[in-house]
Amino acid sequence: MRRWAFLLKPSWLALYVVVLAFAYLCFTVLAPWQLGKNTQTSRENAQIERSLTAEPVPVTTLLPEQDSAAPDEQWRRVTATGRYVPEAQVVARLRSFGGEPAFEVLVPFVVDGGPTVLVDRGYVRPDQGRVPDIEPVTGEPVTITARLRDSEGVNPGREPFHGDGALQVYSINTDQISELTGLPLTGSYLQLIGGQPGVLGEIEVPHLDAGPFLSYGIQWIAFGIIAPIGLGYFIWAEIKQRRQEKAAAAATAANLEAKTPLTAEEKLADRYGRR
Secondary structure, eight states: OGGGGGGGSHHHHHHHHHHHHHHHHIIIIIHHHHHHHHHHHHHHHHHHHHHHHSOOEEHHHHOOSTTOOOGGGTTOEEEEEEEEOGGGOEEEEEEEETTEEEEEEEEEEEETTSOEEEEEEEEEOOBTTBOOOOOOOOOSOEEEEEEEEOOOOOOTTOOOEEETTEEEESSOOHHHHHHHHTOOOOSSEEEEOTTSTTOOBOOOOOOOOOOSHHHHHHHHHHHHHHHHHHHHHHHHHHHHHHHHHHHHHHHHHHHHHHHOOOOHHHHHHHHHHHO
């Protein structure tokens, strides 16, 4: 067992921990993260593709009640007739369109005979980093066509605030905006299509692109498999090297012993011993 003792040295033990931790992260965190993004992207692409050909439907068919949400119908075009609530307008900050910063403008919309939904009017560009003057919406009855969108998660540590004459938030989260405005809102919100009453800068439908997430996920799985195999190879190579060094040392010792000259006593003993 002494020849295996080197495997219990601190440097080798540290290597085991690093390799096993890396493989564990590959299988439990990194690969699932990328594969999950691939699943989400594929789902969104399928929803976008369906929405391009599907005819608009009344919003109340997908959001019939105040607490309704339609995550399986994201990007689907819907129509709604009702009234905006201009005094409850909210601005979402830290947005980007066309590679430039922007604000998204959000306002509740009371659907006739239905729930109150949050409507994304589109984007506006900042005025020297501040919220610009925003064209107000009418409080008169209007009919709009928009796309269903999923509510976003709340950004932790970033609280809403009043600034530049507007209530500003960091994410389009209908629960948070409902609490801020005091108006009950549906779980999904609406994103206005160009040419609709109240629309600002139109937010385009994303391009269909699967992205590299699937290949990245497969790569992390491969890395998780290769890492322990690589560790095994290094152990084998170290054992092989030690065996070669031991064999070379033994051969050298044998050669030295064979070449060592005899002392005078050894020569006499050898001479008379032979007689």
